[in-house]
Amino acid sequence: MSVTVEKPEKPEKSDQTAAAPETARSARSLVDAVFRAREISIAGALVLLVLFTWIAEPRFLNDQGIKDLLLNAAILVLLAVGQSVVVITRNIDLSVGSVVGLSAFACGKFVSGTDHGVLTVLALGILVGAACGIVSGALVSFGRVPALVVTLGMLYIIQGVDYWWAQGEQINAADVPQPVLDLGSGSVLGIPYLPLIAFAALAATAYVLRTYRAGRELYAIGSSPEAARLAGVPIRRRVLAAYLFSGAVSGFAGALWLARFGTVVADNAHGWELTVVSAVVVGGVAIVGGTGTVWGAALGALLLTTIGSALAVLKVDSFWQDAIAGALLLAAISVDRIVRVRMTRALRKRSAR
Secondary structure, eight states, X not given: OOOOOOOOOOOOHHHHHHHHHHHHHHHHHHHHHHHHHHHHHHHHHHHHXXXXXXXXXXXXXXXXXXXXXHHHXXXXXXXXXXXXXXXXXXXXXXXXXXXXXXXXXXXXXXXXXXXXXHHHXXXXXXXXXXXXXXXXXXHHHTSOOOHHHHHHHHHHHHHHHHHXXXXXXXXXXXXSOHHHHHHHHOEETTEEHXXXXXXXXXXXXXXXXXXXXXXXXXXXXXXXXXXHHHTTOOHHHHHHHHHHHHHHHHHHHHHHHHHHHSOBOTTXXXXXXXXHHHHHHHTTOOTTSSOOOHHHHHHHHHXXXXXXXXXHHTTOOTHHHHHHHHHHHHHHHHHHHHHHHHHHHHHHHHHHO
16 A cells, blocks of 8 residues: 655745845835935925025025025035945045045146146046046955055045145136136026036936946945855956046046136145035935935035035034034934844845745
């Protein structure tokens, strides 16, 4: 007499493979929803701040006031865009402020007393910044040196070179060609050139990050470097490219700094590093990498510059601007941590089902 024992049926392989993409899509939609909500909340806070300041001082939103807000935010937005690309890869660039100072002085020195055109000045700024970015990126990606150590060291090296080169010299607006100054003060249809340039760079970067494979690979590196490596992502080249981009954008911002202010000294943009990082993190780009958008970073930069302008209009001590920026940075990092923990729990529950 024989007994037939039926083995429990195993789920078909196709069902398992079909469930994995579904879980991944579910996770991505949850993350996207959280960070869209984060960006909307920042935009709401910005609107409330502007309305409150306008009620207290109606001149805050006159024609000149709006132009000043846009001009003050333009360079910081550019720096936040470059920094975002680096932070997305789970790295950081603390040398952006010193690169702006070096690039601005180099461009000012180059055009002082000459008739060089705008494109030449912008190209020089980009080259100076790109050179700094390549050095930092090579040490981080191929040298395997921690990004914090590399970029902090680059900050001091670049500042030292800038001070040594300047020797206390100041580039005055009278020595800068008029077409360069017109770039910083001119406008089209009432909108200054600098905000338009910053918006164009912002939109182009956002499009590349969202559309092209190289942009999506940066997010993969930040989310899980080991998984990205196993998936065949060229991590070293992508991280090097991120630093190259950040350096080039910082150098470009330095050239625009010359156009905006005309007068340049060795310590321009000194201390902007933490302001840029604050703008990026407040804007929803996770400091641990892998999530966030450049749109959010731009909103964070606009919020910080608007806070500074509002405090000046309301005649509040400028010390509070740094205090508020620090508080926002701590709050943003805390929120990121809480959100990540809750998302992890939610995803585990969905996977268990």
